[in-house]
């Protein structure tokens with residue numbers, strides 16, 4: 001079974017062995033690739049990386065948003081204890 005191609009590799013359309021994304025010829029079966037084949041693989045890999053980065057940024061933004069809300073709630077709670085509107089023993093409003 002051929003190995004799974006990595007980000008800088010792709011599967012040869014003829015023998016399915018991984019070859020460098022920019023290779024113009026398969027080192028395994030000697031099949032030649034067109035410039036269009038090479039370009040298509042490179043842009044697909046770049047799109048994959050961009051998609052990953054976008055997902056990562058969205059996740060980071062969600063975590064930051066949640067943390068901000070959590071901090072605000074914790075600060076409001078501590079204020080409530082300080083000014084006597086929340087009972088520190090029961091953690092409930094008086």
Ligand SMILES: [Zn+2]
Nearest residue numbers: 012015026029
């Ligand atoms: Zn091949």
